[in-house]
Amino acid sequence: MQRTLSIVKPDGVKKNLIGEVIKRFEENGLRVIGLKMIYMDKREAEGFYAVHRGKPFYESLTQFMSSGPSVVMVLEGDNAILKTRELMGATDPREAKEGTLRRQYANNIERNIVHGSDGPETAAFEIGYFFNALELFPY
Ligand code: UDP
Numbered sequence: 001m002q003r004t005l006s007i008v009k010p011d012g013v014k015k016n017l018i019g020e021v022i023k024r025f026e027e028n029g030l031r032v033i034g035l036k037m038i039y040m041d042k043r044e045a046e047g048f049y050a051v052h053r054g055k056p057f058y059e060s061l062t063q064f065m066s067s068g069p070s071v072v073m074v075l076e077g078d079n080a081i082l083k084t085r086e087l088m089g090a091t092d093p094r095e096a097k098e099g100t101l102r103r104q105y106a107n108n109i110e111r112n113i114v115h116g117s118d119g120p121e122t123a124a125f126e127i128g129y130f131f132n133a134l135e136l137f138p139y
Pocket residue numbers: 052057061090091109110111112114115116118
């Protein structure tokens with residue numbers, strides 16, 4: 001059993017994809033054990049993506065992530081981290097496999113509708129960034 005953090009990014013919310021993303025995860029055996037809508041400010045987006053500080057896309061990415069509401073969720077299941085990333089597809093939608101969320105719905109490498117943690121340590125950091133223990137409900 002593993003936990004991961006996923007986000008329906010501001011572009012995904014504006015495209016009415018909240019339900020589609022959650023449905024894809026649920027259909028594939030992941031359980032949503034924490035869920036909320038948030039509107040990150042610039043500082044919160046910068047903290048979330050601190051690992052990318054200094055990269056050429058950091059400024060634009062953190063502006064985009066603070067440009068509208070997002071839906072953040074904690075998913076639980078076997079191999080949740082890898083499973084979530086497989087369902088999302090590659091960062092660049094042009095490289096994402098057919099049938100993945102990003103291939104189907106993303107506009108470009110920045111506006112790629114969905115986030116998923118990339119490993120156990122990042123998952124722990126990212127879950128703790130948005131959720132406390134009382135906001136998670138394993139069932
Ligand atoms: N990103 C970008 N340009 C790039 C690489 C990434 O705008 O060249 C954005 C994109 O929104 C991506 C996020 O930064 O989802 C985090 O990048 P990462 O490499 O961690 O990709 P992910 O783990 O989301 O697939």
